[in-house]
Amino acid sequence: MGVVSKRLKMNSTVVPLPKQTPIPATVRDAIATLQMQYVHAIDDDRIERWPQFFTEKCVYQIIPRVEYDQGRLIGVWFCDNRAMLEDRVSALREVNVYEPHVYRHVIGPTEIIDHADGAYHARTSYIVVRTMSDGEMSVFSAGRYVDEIVVDGETALLRKRSVVTDSYRYDTLVVIPL
Amino acid sequence: MTQAITARAIPELLTWPEEGITRVPMHVFSDPELYAWEQDLIFRGPTWNFLCLEVEIPEPGEFITTHVGDSPIIVVRRKDGSISALVNRCVHKGSIICHQPKGKRTRTHNFVCPYHNWIYDFDGNLTSIAFEKGIQQKGGMTADFDKTEHRLTRLNVETINGLVFGTFSDETPPLREYLGPVMVEHIERTLHGKPKILGRYSQMMHNNWKLYIENSRDNYHPSLLHAFFSTFKLNRLSAEGGTRQDDKSWHHITFTKRYTDKGDAAYDSGMIRAQKEDFGLKDPSLIDQWMEFPDQITNSIQSIFPGFVLQQVMNSLGTRQIITHGPEKCELVWTLIGLEEDTEEQTYVRLKQSNLVGPAGLVSMEDGAIGGFVQKGIKGDLDKRAIIEMGGKSVGGMPTRATETSVRGFWKVYRELMDV
Ligand code: FES
Ligand SMILES: [Fe+2]
Numbered sequence: 001m002g003v004v005s006k007r008l009k010m011n012s013t014v015v016p017l018p019k020q021t022p023i024p025a026t027v028r029d030a031i032a033t034l035q036m037q038y039v040h041a042i043d044d045d046r047i048e049r050w051p052q053f054f055t056e057k058c059v060y061q062i063i064p065r066v067e068y069d070q071g072r073l074i075g076v077w078f079c080d081n082r083a084m085l086e087d088r089v090s091a092l093r094e095v096n097v098y099e100p101h102v103y104r105h106v107i108g109p110t111e112i113i114d115h116a117d118g119a120y121h122a123r124t125s126y127i128v129v130r131t132m133s134d135g136e137m138s139v140f141s142a143g144r145y146v147d148e149i150v151v152d153g154e155t156a157l158l159r160k161r162s163v164v165t166d167s168y169r170y171d172t173l174v175v176i177p178l
Numbered sequence: 179m180t181q182a183i184t185a186r187a188i189p190e191l192l193t194w195p196e197e198g199i200t201r202v203p204m205h206v207f208s209d210p211e212l213y214a215w216e217q218d219l220i221f222r223g224p225t226w227n228f229l230c231l232e233v234e235i236p237e238p239g240e241f242i243t244t245h246v247g248d249s250p251i252i253v254v255r256r257k258d259g260s261i262s263a264l265v266n267r268c269v270h271k272g273s274i275i276c277h278q279p280k281g282k283r284t285r286t287h288n289f290v291c292p293y294h295n296w297i298y299d300f301d302g303n304l305t306s307i308a309f310e311k312g313i314q315q316k317g318g319m320t321a322d323f324d325k326t327e328h329r330l331t332r333l334n335v336e337t338i339n340g341l342v343f344g345t346f347s348d349e350t351p352p353l354r355e356y357l358g359p360v361m362v363e364h365i366e367r368t369l370h371g372k373p374k375i376l377g378r379y380s381q382m383m384h385n386n387w388k389l390y391i392e393n394s395r396d397n398y399h400p401s402l403l404h405a406f407f408s409t410f411k412l413n414r415l416s417a418e419g420g421t422r423q424d425d426k427s428w429h430h431i432t433f434t435k436r437y438t439d440k441g442d443a444a445y446d447s448g449m450i451r452a453q454k455e456d457f458g459l460k461d462p463s464l465i466d467q468w469m470e471f472p473d474q475i476t477n478s479i480q481s482i483f484p485g486f487v488l489q490q491v492m493n494s495l496g497t498r499q500i501i502t503h504g505p506e507k508c509e510l511v512w513t514l515i516g517l518e519e520d521t522e523e524q525t526y527v528r529l530k531q532s533n534l535v536g537p538a539g540l541v542s543m544e545d546g547a548i549g550g551f552v553q554k555g556i557k558g559d560l561d562k563r564a565i566i567e568m569g570g571k572s573v574g575g576m577p578t579r580a581t582e583t584s585v586r587g588f589w590k591v592y593r594e595l596m597d598v
Binding site: 072077096098168171174 | 279375376377378379380381382383384403405406409410459460461463464509514525528529530532533536537538539540543544546547548550
């Protein structure tokens with residue numbers, strides 16, 4: 001299967017395998033640290049750090065749950081390498097026009113489902129509360145991160161993150177990554 | 179069949195400025211009574227409203243639910259392959275009949291209201307009433323109640339290139355006549371194959387629906403509000419542009435073309451790989467494209483009155499449908515489409531370029547916020563008027579993008595339908 005056809009099939013669901021071998025504590029720690037640092041970097045407005053949580057060849061997408069579950073391809077956001085993530089960061093800093101706002105992510109514990117193709121497959125629930133500059137707050141997004149995570153020693157990096165949003169409706173705009 | 183049942187008459191609500199369509203009274207964007215009249219005279223008036231894509235309901239019995247303005251609608255494929263559109267409101271107590279976004283009626287070709295199980299066929303006829311004759315000769319409907327006098331409101335339906343439109347009014351001209359040849363030709367050109375859905379999402383906007391529709395016809399703003407193309411030096415992709423309208427200026431197309439002085443014939447087929455040194459992007463593969471259209475048009479936005487947009491942003495094709503949510507909110511439903519004929523590589527290009535559009539679109543995201551900026555700005559100044567004089571005072575196509583001619587076109591139709 002060519003690279004393109006492989007990528008076009010990317011939303012197939014990973015079926016949890018019965019656990020054979022326990023996952024080493026170092027791996028669990030590395031993944032937990034990644035999850036924590038990822039959301040803190042975004043919430044603290046250190047977005048420049050965000051692309052560095054990914055491997056150079058990677059996939060980052062935001063897609064509604066109904067779309068993801070029926071294997072549709074396109075959501076609201078799709079990057080297939082780290083340079084594209086960096087372009088997103090420069091766009092939000094220098095180009096895009098929007099009312100200033102911040103996110104607060106709250107994430108649940110990560111469930112590591114499988115180890116396949118050299119990566120840990122995992123899922124984590126999240127909620128993002130958005131606070132606008134005038135103080136208005138709202139639940140902006142809730143859903144799950146469906147991840148493929150590569151662990152090397154103490155470092156874990158995202159090879160793929162699908163942000164699967166429970167709602168297919170997005171309020172105003174999505175300029176800051178989830 | 180009215181929403182304006184408690185609204186005052188329009189002359190009491192709105193007097194159009196003497197200047198005509200170059201001025202728009204701000205309170206049309208916030209007045210709840212005018213909003214109610216718009217539901218009756220525009221969305222349920224002599225207009226064609228986008229309902230769905232044919233490919234969403236290919237098989238008999240398949241249905242989707244949607245809205246025309248505020249009105250809930252069921253669109254269903256009949257046994258004979260034709261399409262029926264019905265108001266999704268039970269004649270008994272007014273409950274929604276279909277509460278799923280989509281589905282299929284396989285065994286029986288009818289809809290059953292969940293509340294008291296009244297049953298309708300796909301043409302909207304009321305065919306059965308639960309306990310109509312009572313239980314053991316007790317109760318039941320009165321003897322003089324005639325089922326045939328009650329039915330679901332039915333819309334007239336027509337399709338063009340896989341797009342399904344519906345109208346409430348028998349006065350509406352046939353779809354192709356309503357669109358006019360310029361619009362028909364452009365739809366046929368953009369949807370040049372068999373459409374398939376690649377993705378769908380919606381965007382909630384904190385503004386009156388008309389502010390978004392004005393925006394979709396406003397070709398004055400893109401290079402000014404949306405800085406993505408200019409910042410990353412992508413302007414060269416689309417140098418020449420213009421505006422087209424139908425004869426009556428109800429609808430609009432804005433388009434940009436590649437430079438035509440650089441031997442573009444070489445680009446007629448195959449991929450155009452963007453070179454890093456030419457652009458400010460770290461990864462210019464985002465804008466890899468192929469010249470999909472022989473007319474060399476790289477971007478076109480087609481806005482069909484009242485609430486439908488057909489988009490081509492490079493190779494990103496899609497539909498946008500406006501759904502009203504009260505005077506100060508509206509929802510834009512985006513459906514990104516590919517063609518059955520696409521190669522896998524072309525599908526991948528459409529996927530990459532999906533980053534340009536939608537609520538997270540590098541080029542388009544500002545459109546989700548700008549209407550809200552206007553909605554906030556006009557508060558307290560509802561007696562003021564917007565100025566719409568860029569490119570003159572009249573309507574009609576123009577060989578430039580420095581014009582608001584199609585925004586004036588919108589207000590021309592608006593005044594005709596609202597009779598102001
Ligand atoms: S409301 Fe539909 S059957 Fe009663
Ligand atoms: Fe725009």
